[in-house]
Amino acid sequence: xxxxxxDDVRRVYDLGEVKVHALRxxxxxxxxxEYIALIGPSGSGKSTLMNTLGCLDRPTHGSYLLDGEEVVTxxxxxxxxxxxxxxxxxxxxxxxxxxxxxxENVELPLMYGPRVSARERRDRxxxxxxxxxxxxxxxxxxxxxxxGQQQRVAIARALVNRPSILMxxxxxxxxxxxTSREVIELFRELNELQDITVILVTHDQxxxxxxxxxxxxxxxxxxxxxxxxxxxxxxxxxxPALEE
Amino acid sequence: xxxxxxxxxxxxALLKNKMRAILTIIGVVIGIAAVTTIVSIGQGASKLVxxxxxxxxxxxxxxxxxxxxxxxxxxSGAPTLTTADADSIGTECPAVLAASPIVGTAxxxxxxxxxxxxxxxxxxxxxxxxxxxxxxxxGGFFSTSDIESNAKVCVIGQTLIPKLFRTxxxxxxxxxxxxxxxxxxxxxxxxxxxxVGDDQDDVVLMPHTTVRKRLNGSPxxxxxxxxxxxxxxxxxxxxxxxxxxxxxxxxxxxxSEEPDFSVQDTTEIAATLGIITGTLTLMLSxxxxxSLLVGGVGIMNIMLVSVTERTREIGIxxxxxxxxxxxxxxxxIESVVLSCIGGAIGLLLGTGAxxxxxVLINIYKPGTDWPMIVSIPAAVVAMGFAAAVGVFFGYYPAxxxxxxxxxxxxxxx
Numbered sequence: 258x259x260x261x262x263x264d265d266v267r268r269v270y271d272l273g274e275v276k277v278h279a280l281r282x283x284x285x286x287x288x289x290x291e292y293i294a295l296i297g298p299s300g301s302g303k304s305t306l307m308n309t310l311g312c313l314d315r316p317t318h319g320s321y322l323l324d325g326e327e328v329v330t331x332x333x334x335x336x337x338x339x340x341x342x343x344x345x346x347x348x349x350x351x352x353x354x355x356x357x358x359x360x361e362n363v364e365l366p367l368m369y370g371p372r373v374s375a376r377e378r379r380d381r382x383x384x385x386x387x388x389x390x391x392x393x394x395x396x397x398x399x400x401x402x403x404x405g406q407q408q409r410v411a412i413a414r415a416l417v418n419r420p421s422i423l424m425x426x427x428x429x430x431x432x433x434x435x436t437s438r439e440v441i442e443l444f445r446e447l448n449e450l451q452d453i454t455v456i457l458v459t460h461d462q463x464x465x466x467x468x469x470x471x472x473x474x475x476x477x478x479x480x481x482x483x484x485x486x487x488x489x490x491x492x493x494x495x496x497p498a499l500e501e
Numbered sequence: 502x503x504x505x506x507x508x509x510x511x512x513x514a515l516l517k518n519k520m521r522a523i524l525t526i527i528g529v530v531i532g533i534a535a536v537t538t539i540v541s542i543g544q545g546a547s548k549l550v551x552x553x554x555x556x557x558x559x560x561x562x563x564x565x566x567x568x569x570x571x572x573x574x575x576x577s578g579a580p581t582l583t584t585a586d587a588d589s590i591g592t593e594c595p596a597v598l599a600a601s602p603i604v605g606t607a608x609x610x611x612x613x614x615x616x617x618x619x620x621x622x623x624x625x626x627x628x629x630x631x632x633x634x635x636x637x638x639x640g641g642f643f644s645t646s647d648i649e650s651n652a653k654v655c656v657i658g659q660t661l662i663p664k665l666f667r668t669x670x671x672x673x674x675x676x677x678x679x680x681x682x683x684x685x686x687x688x689x690x691x692x693x694x695x696x697v698g699d700d701q702d703d704v705v706l707m708p709h710t711t712v713r714k715r716l717n718g719s720p721x722x723x724x725x726x727x728x729x730x731x732x733x734x735x736x737x738x739x740x741x742x743x744x745x746x747x748x749x750x751x752x753x754x755x756x757s758e759e760p761d762f763s764v765q766d767t768t769e770i771a772a773t774l775g776i777i778t779g780t781l782t783l784m785l786s787x788x789x790x791x792s793l794l795v796g797g798v799g800i801m802n803i804m805l806v807s808v809t810e811r812t813r814e815i816g817i818x819x820x821x822x823x824x825x826x827x828x829x830x831x832x833x834i835e836s837v838v839l840s841c842i843g844g845a846i847g848l849l850l851g852t853g854a855x856x857x858x859x860v861l862i863n864i865y866k867p868g869t870d871w872p873m874i875v876s877i878p879a880a881v882v883a884m885g886f887a888a889a890v891g892v893f894f895g896y897y898p899a900x901x902x903x904x905x906x907x908x909x910x911x912x913x914x
Contacts, residue, residue: 313820313907334824341822352817352911356517368502369822375506414821 258325259286260421260454261310266319268305268477279305280316281477287456289421292448294465295458296493297474304426306474307458311344311424312336324421341370345415349427351407353399359386359410360395366418385413389443405436412443416453423447425457429464441467465489502827511835522839525803528796529843529890530850533883535789537851540879542858543782547775560598560734561632562741564590564727564748567762580723581761584709586751587626587727593747596740598732601626602724604709606716608679612665619661620703622678624712625728632730640672640687648708651715656687658704681715683707737766793886796843797894804836804898815902816910829903836895837888844887848880 268280279302287293295303308314309321312328315336321328323339331339340346345366353362363382367373373381386392389409391402399407408428415423425444429437441464447453448469459465471489473481481492502510515522566581584602591600604624610617627645630637643654655676662671671685683705692701713719731740741764748754748762808815815828 308908311820313911334826337819337822337824340820346820348911352813352820354814354817357513365818366821368506369818369824369827372503418822 260289260291260324261285261287262320262322263310264320264322266309266316266321268302268309268314269317278477280309282319283479284319285472285479285482287454289454290448290452292445292455292467292469293457294468294471294489295456295474296460296465296471296489298493301474302477303458303474305477307424307426307456310422310456311346312339337369341366341418343420343422345412345418345420345423347408347411347415347423347425347428349430351399351404351411351431353407353410353414355400356398358396358398359391359402359413362399362410363414363417365414370418382413382417385417386410388416389413403436404432405439408432408436408440409443412440412447416447420453422454422456425455425459427459427461428457429459429461434463437461437463462490502823502830507830507834508838510831511838514835515839521803522842525800526796526839526843526846528799529793529840529887530796530847532789532793532796532890533844533847533887534850534854535792535847536786536886537848537879537883538854538858539785539789540782541851541855543778543785544879545855545859547778547782560731560737560740562729562731562737562744562764562766564729564744565763565765566723566725567760580721581752582724582727583722584626584724585722586748587724589751590727590729590744590747591628594729594740594743596731596736596743598730599628599631600727600729601629601632602709603629603726603728604712604717605725606679606712608716610661610665610705611677612674615665615667617661617664619658619705620700622705622707622712622716624707624709624716626709629706629728632728634730635692636690638688638690640685642687643708648710651711652708653681653683653711653715654686654708655683656689656706657685658689658702659691660700660703661705662688678705678707679716731766741766793890797840797890800836800839800891801894801898804832804895805901807835808832808898808902811902812905812910812913815905816907816913819905819907820911825903828905829899832899832902833892833895836899837891840887840891840895841884844884847887848883851883 263283263285266280266283267278270277270279281302283306295306297303305314309316312323312331313336315331316329319329324343326339328336328339346352353359354365360379360382363385364378367378367381383392383395386395389412391406391409391413394402394406397406399410402410408431412423423444428444429440432440444455444457445467448455455468457464457468465471466486468486470482470484471486472479473483473489473492480495481489483489483492564582564586582602587600587602590597602625606622606624608618608622610619610622627643627648629635630642637656638659640656642656643652646652647654655678657671657676665671665676666674671688674685675682676685677683689702689704689706707716709724713721729740729744731737744764745760748764749756749760752761754760815823818828818831
């Protein structure tokens with residue numbers, strides 16, 4: 258059984274007069290320990306797919322089995338529990354809580370899960386900050402940290418509950434190329450050394466190249482699914498309008 | 502998330518915006534302070550009134566001579582009560598502490614070159630002071646033999662001293678009442694004004710026999726009123742019943758006949774006064790309650806702003822696994838913490854204001870023992886009310902926060 262099984266997943270936004278088909282149909286499987294990049298032009302549906310995989314959004318059609326459990330029929334609370342336990346999120350704009358120390362930011366997911374003592378919570382958060390190399394900055398607020406450091410705090414926060422999947426929505430979008438490389442390296446390490454499944458949405462070809470498998474989306478459908486980045490790049494640059 | 506963590510987070514969130522938190526709670530502070538002050542002053546007032554009433558003789562029952570029927574004509578105030586009635590009420594009714602006949606008269610009191618018309622010139626029985634719960638300041642009261650011998654002795658109230666005697670000590674001085682000479686054998690303690698504002702110290706008391714025979718020149722043995730005191734305020738009803746039964750028997754009135762007397766107790770007046778102060782307190786509390794309501798709306802307003810402002814934070818928390826009820830609880834507790842802090846400050850201010858009121862009342866009217874009560878139950882109720890305001894006005898914003906869509910909330914700029 259695959260970690261993620263998508264079967265004819267569709268997402269339609271009903272805007273009253275028009276219906277927007279953000280995902281037309283997606284049927285795909287993702288195994289534990291994969292490292293996947295989702296690429297595609299703007300409006301291709303990659304963010305929608307990401308939100309669906311991240312249990313933030315619910316498809317309007319189809320089936321999504323995560324670890325054998327059907328997500329589509331779950332209620333809000335059940336999906337919140339899944340997000341807390343099995344998923345870790347990293348965002349383009351870091352999404353750390355302002356005026357809250359790095360340590361407390363990392364502790365957050367532990368507060369929403371099963372009861373963990375304050376001491377254990379702190380220990381686990383410190384350990385995680387240590388792993389991303391920020392143990393000495395635990396008391397700093399996000400505004401006192403650089404972009405790269407903030408993103409590493411966010412990664413520590415995403416991983417503190419030991420999820421099986423780490424999701425990144427343009428995780429390097431707000432970083433300079435040097436810190437980008439550091440963050441990419443961190444993702445690779447997490448995937449290779451700790452066997453964490455990594456799924457990233459990105460525009461950055463360097464990030465996508467680093468992934469082991471690339472899904473290319475266009476108009477709500479997966480048009481390429483390959484381990485060869487050259488093929489993915491070709492699919493991304495392919496413009497159906499030029500064919501005519 | 503544990504309750505403790507939620508409260509801690511609520512405090513942290515409020516500390517991030519201290520100024521706003523302070524401004525928000527002012528409404529609740531004023532509301533709770535006003536309610537506390539008014540209730541405590543109101544309770545003090547009713548305590549004072551009932552205390553004063555007690556001093557006047559709350560347990561006083563008046564027996565009036567009633568109507569008589571003479572050849573079909575009904576007449577009120579007929580002389581139907583006698584001294585013997587008063588004596589037997591005093592001795593035969595178990596719930597009665599003491600009884601005294603009262604015979605009124607009017608006239609002028611003369612001492613030397615001074616004259617004065619006291620409000621009350623009364624002939625009373627030996628137990629009058631017991632009935633009225635009144636003490637003598639100097640001298641003594643007339644005895645049984647004084648009453649039997651129609652002695653020309655009197656006891657005067659405080660008001661007469663400056664009017665008639667100025668610097669002279671009135672004891673054993675001779676005064677003339679309607680040209681009959683009386684010796685002053687006692688001076689009453691100060692009683693002050695009664696509830697309708699009459700000066701109770703403007704009084705001369707004489708044996709009732711003396712008044713009837715020497716001043717009124719009446720050959721009959723009737724009395725104006727019989728004043729009775731019950732053994733306690735709670736025995737008023739019983740005493741009144743016993744007096745009625747006794748007088749029915751003494752006056753040989755059948756059960757179907759109309760009595761020739763009427764018994765009136767003062768509990769009704771006390772109850773009315775209680776209702777007046779109670780209503781006043783309630784009304785003022787309602788006004789203060791309105792300010793609490795306004796304070797609550799203030800909290801709701803700020804919480805709504807806060808929810809909008811922190812939409813992104815809510816999104817982040819949801820993405821990390823916060824359920825709707827976690828968010829609901831977080832914002833609800835924040836508003837309850839806000840209103841409870843406001844309530845606590847208001848309670849302190851209210852207590853302070855009550856104490857100030859106490860001091861002011863004592864300056865304005867020295868000697869008033871205005872009992873200022875900020876009772877523990879009142880404090881608990883005030884805090885409970887503050888918390889309820891927090892829950893009531895915090896619920897809508899909190900619910901709104903909990904219903905946000907995580908994706909929309911995350912995208913919110």
